[in-house]
Amino acid sequence: MGILEKISEIEKEIARTQKNKATEYHLGLLKAKLAKYRAQLLEPSKSAAAKGEGFDVMKSGDARVALIGFPSVGKSTFLSLMTSTASEAASYEFTTLTCIPGVIEYKGANIQLLDLPGIIEGAAQGKGRGRQVIAVARTADVVIMMLEATKGEVQRSLLEKELESVGIRLNKCKPNIYFKPKKGGGISFNSTVTLTQCSEKLVQLILHEYKIFNAEVLFREDCSPDEFIDVIVGNRVYMPCLYVYNKIDQISMEEVDRLARRPNSVVISCGMKLNLEYLLEKLWEYLALTCIFTKKRGQRPDFTDAIILRKGASVEHVCHRIHRTLASQFKYALVWGTSTKYSPQRVGLTHLMEHEDVIQIVKK
Numbered sequence: 339m340g341i342l343e344k345i346s347e348i349e350k351e352i353a354r355t356q357k358n359k360a361t362e363y364h365l366g367l368l369k370a371k372l373a374k375y376r377a378q379l380l381e382p383s384k385s386a387a388a389k390g391e392g393f394d395v396m397k398s399g400d401a402r403v404a405l406i407g408f409p410s411v412g413k414s415t416f417l418s419l420m421t422s423t424a425s426e427a428a429s430y431e432f433t434t435l436t437c438i439p440g441v442i443e444y445k446g447a448n449i450q451l452l453d454l455p456g457i458i459e460g461a462a463q464g465k466g467r468g469r470q471v472i473a474v475a476r477t478a479d480v481v482i483m484m485l486e487a488t489k490g491e492v493q494r495s496l497l498e499k500e501l502e503s504v505g506i507r508l509n510k511c512k513p514n515i516y517f518k519p520k521k522g523g524g525i526s527f528n529s530t531v532t533l534t535q536c537s538e539k540l541v542q543l544i545l546h547e548y549k550i551f552n553a554e555v556l557f558r559e560d561c562s563p564d565e566f567i568d569v570i571v572g573n574r575v576y577m578p579c580l581y582v583y584n585k586i587d588q589i590s591m592e593e594v595d596r597l598a599r600r601p602n603s604v605v606i607s608c609g610m611k612l613n614l615e616y617l618l619e620k621l622w623e624y625l626a627l628t629c630i631f632t633k634k635r636g637q638r639p640d641f642t643d644a645i646i647l648r649k650g651a652s653v654e655h656v657c658h659r660i661h662r663t664l665a666s667q668f669k670y671a672l673v674w675g676t677s678t679k680y681s682p683q684r685v686g687l688t689h690l691m692e693h694e695d696v697i698q699i700v701k702k
């Protein structure tokens with residue numbers, strides 16, 4: 339039996355197994371098996387690599403946004419509207435066959451926007467250019483899932499399933515579980531909260547399925563078996579995703595209103611240039627970039643020119659942005675803002691910056 343068949347067998351079995359206390363362990367085990375086979379599927383296909391089919395697009399700018407969607411939902415039209423790059427748009431499916439980068443300039447940041455070929459059901463298993471498209475999506479800071487307003491619901495759930503099956507978790511936080519494989523000592527299991535979905539026995543069963551017999555496990559959150567499996571498997575990507583319903587010129591006002599109220603959703607029309615500014619605002623929010631202002635000694639901060647960094651950037655990152663050699667001449671920095679207890683506070687290179695902090699760097 340091939341991997342795909344095995345996966346489909348297990349999926350069928352999960353579907354026909356009633357969910358209750360008695361089947362809890364059986365289901366947990368099936369899910370662990372399923373995750374294992376999917377991981378095997380994800381291993382890069384040798385033939386694709388040999389043909390050089392990957393979309394190797396250089397990362398550039400302050401952040402990267404990937405456009406994912408079914409064919410002809412308007413991805414290329416959107417790229418051409420928002421950036422100075424033109425990407426061919428047409429009424430037939432699979433107009434775009436490769437990855438086309440453009441740049442959105444917004445609030446002083448350069449946001450790389452990637453137009454990609456349309457993907458369809460089965461993409462994760464290699465249908466069309468699915469695998470390559472998904473591989474690019476994994477490298478993004480935010481995914482825009484573009485949906486056709488008239489078929490939004492169906493497209494959304496199909497694509498969510500595709501991305502889910504390759505370990506991309508949309509708008510979810512990493513499960514708060516401490517997991518550490520050990521050399522010996524068996525499995526030590528603890529939790530700081532009451533667990534309603536997992537038990538020590540189930541955790542052990544799942545670990546055994548992965549041939550893990552010694553480990554430390556601490557649940558700090560009431561996680562599901564699937565979330566626990568995510569933690570063991572490890573290579574999950576937790577990705578912010580904005581659902582963008584395009585072509586709202588083709589649906590009723592009531593329908594537009596309903597879609598706009600869905601969580602993480604924005605409605606637009608590229609054709610009629612509707613709501614694009616709001617989409618940018620939302621995108622900016624989802625990117626959650628950190629803007630840092632610099633200040634010279636005895637002068638006011640320069641609020642006109644922010645240094646834009648990804649979340650979790652340190653003082654060292656700030657130095658590298660200002661000048662290549664600044665970090666090596668660094669003595670200390672003074673920081674004003676939410677990242678410090680006092681304003682200003684003297685900090686070193688490893689200090690983590692927060693949004694809208696002000697920094698003054700003192701050289702040796």
Ligand SMILES: Nc1nc2c(ncn2[C@@H]2O[C@H](COP(=O)(O)OP(=O)(O)OP(=O)(O)O)[C@@H](O)[C@H]2O)c(=O)[nH]1
Pocket residue numbers: 407408409410411412413414415416426427428429430431432433434435454455456457584585586587588606607608609610
């Ligand atoms: N009515 C309407 N049509 C639109 C809108 N936006 C794009 N289109 C049309 O939709 C068709 C497909 O647009 P594309 O930009 O090529 O779509 P795509 O998602 O890039 O398609 P592929 O590259 O084939 O995956 C074109 O005929 C566009 O003119 C819109 O807001 N309203």
Ligand SMILES: [K+]
Pocket residue numbers: 409410411427428429430431432433434
């Ligand atoms: K098209």
Ligand SMILES: [Mg+2]
Pocket residue numbers: 413414415426427433434453454455456
């Ligand atoms: Mg296109």
